[in-house]
Amino acid sequence: MKPDLPDVRQTRLDSYVDRYAARTKGMTASEIRALFSVASRPEVVSLAGGMPNIAGLPLDVVSGAVRDLVLDSGPTAMQYGSGQGDPVLREQICDVMRLEGIEAHPDDVVVTVGSQQAVDLVTRVFCDPGDVVICEAPSYVGALGVFRAYQCEVVHVAMDDDGVQPEALEQAIAAVKAAGKKVKFFYTIPNFHNPAGISLSLERRGKVLQICQDQDILILEDNPYGLLGFDGEPMRAIRADDGEGVIYLGSFSKTFAPGFRVGWAVAPHAVREKLVLAQESATLCPPVFSQFAISSYLSRHDWLGQVKQFQEMYRERRDAMLAALTEKMPAATTWTRPAGGFYVWLTLPAGLDAKAMLPRAVTNRVAYVPGTAFFADGFGSQCMRLSYCHPTPARITEGVSRLAAVIEEEFELRETFGPLPPGAGRDYDAPGPELS
């Protein structure tokens, strides 16, 4: 916010500016999105995007599945369907969740337009303006955007290498309650966190659940990456130990493909009913063809074998990124070491600002997402998210090398000219879907 510089451009061009809802006032396109249209040029190594690498999908299997779908059950697959989602797919979703220890009934599953829509619907059902949502620090940019759209107040809770800190969570809940505000839920990404790249340890899961049960706080467990771990079996979901206090969100976007836009929520029975009504109001029903296509893929193909291939591919890229970081980065730079998922969270040497540095990085043909995007309050300017999901290992190595050179140069500039004024780069930034 720059109160001394009214947005003249917008007032002039938008004759509707006085008619929008209060929630719309905060909806503005991020400046860094303009930068990313440059970053999408092929000579730039983008470590910014969170798009899964789906080149390995068996196109023959999928093409056969969708062809047969039309020929065998076209009039049903192309018709309106249930607002809750296809019953067969909901059974298959229960099978998928069983891999993480969840025993859920298909009746408690609601299919959504990607798990993004699940975050939207849960927030719609629970949050009035001013209600508090507790999030990790940092948190998923797409969820923060939803909470902002519903005019929630976000309170961040510190993480370390084992995930969110239970004591900090307790303190945050106490502080919010002391301020007379309502905590509507604790939003967490326990596995291979976006953007932090770390997982909530098993021991902590128990503690976090206990705290939330004691304080009567609902947990919103967002788990798009849970099956994309590089070591051993999937971790046990928080939802596996509490069917009443947890809403669990899953997605096929990373284990299969995002273009069908199919995710889901599993919720306590009464909440599930509200979510279905909210879904019907929002879309009448989630895309039936997409649901049938995924259902057919799951039953025709060794989909879990495909997930293992994805794991290997992402592991190779993670290794390339960590090796390059170790080799190239200046001493005062630190980063997380993900055991799965897509992201590394990097912290710059003190005095450097990731957002201020971004134009220089793009000029040097490497892109990332500044850390401020993952905080509701402008923090995170010393950090950035690096994605290893999409580029080849060689490109990742090259990108990290370019980034290290930019950081070195920026560090020297700061040594010469002094740090930026405090608060510089502390705007809220929400990159678009291509970066989520």
Next chain:
Amino acid sequence: MKPDLPDVRQTRLDSYVDRYAARTKGMTASEIRALFSVASRPEVVSLAGGMPNIAGLPLDVVSGAVRDLVLDSGPTAMQYGSGQGDPVLREQICDVMRLEGIEAHPDDVVVTVGSQQAVDLVTRVFCDPGDVVICEAPSYVGALGVFRAYQCEVVHVAMDDDGVQPEALEQAIAAVKAAGKKVKFFYTIPNFHNPAGISLSLERRGKVLQICQDQDILILEDNPYGLLGFDGEPMRAIRADDGEGVIYLGSFSKTFAPGFRVGWAVAPHAVREKLVLAQESATLCPPVFSQFAISSYLSRHDWLGQVKQFQEMYRERRDAMLAALTEKMPAATTWTRPAGGFYVWLTLPAGLDAKAMLPRAVTNRVAYVPGTAFFADGFGSQCMRLSYCHPTPARITEGVSRLAAVIEEEFELRETFGPLPPGAGRDYDAPGPELS
């Protein structure tokens, strides 16, 4: 509302009941939905559902299109896409709208998850709780559900056989303004209205537009049925004469198939930008695979020839319904004569209540939607919506015949026992997606 009968069942079963947002309080499943699960039995003739009859679609063309889509551009078609929607599809959408006189630029089109989501996003962008939306009387149940979910106040404006009455619209706007409230938009379905089955005459379109321009009221023109007229060329859209004061909504659900969930909004430039940001927050992006599939169908197939086949099929059904109504209905019953679309709006003899009569109708193996579903204020109890889109002409004739018998019987009962107490059946009812 029955203030003397607290909903004990809900308080007992739903431990979250005190934690929902204010908007969620009104989200309850309609009683008549339970009835409709009975109505879906094959022996019942359902004149209730609004599902298009897509049995005539060329399955070979569609199956080839989706197969090739995966083989030729799978990694793109199954990936995340633009929040605004695929640029090629947006160009094709502009071609479709040109049939109704609209000259729009693809940049001003936002693809949505069915046009239902377009209503949701427009309301999200414009409406604070307490804002007024002006609707026709009756209006589309799915839109009323959205307005309710955003805690809007709905003001209905009377229609006659030429559509909404301009004088009544003017008076409604004046009354709302005099009460110190804000009208955010006028929501209208100008063609083959759901549920009224009538169209806004060309002359009235000019008047309505002029009134809204004079009063600075945005028009939300919802047009899913515009190409499904039975006589001559499509009518000129209101949006064709004003690109700044009208948001136009379109859909492929009735001209192709609803299961892909692809609709769109065309909006003034600044509003379009807000809609894209709202779409990204709601779903990241609309389903890419669905968009590509429709794009491919449109370019591979004589889709407009297919629409003409749909017109013929629906015309035959409309004729069957009107003939049966003329032949069978008691004298004091009246109904509209649609020139396109799916619906006839029937008004019962004075003293009869369509909702109260529904259980008896279902027992007699015919179903309809009571008129109360199409009003935000409980009116419409003397009316019902009859759909001719799905059953065969023979089933329609049989259904109308059964319905006429039920009305006759009900009429005799009322003659014997007197009318229901005033206000009976005046609950708000929102049937689910299968009935929209």
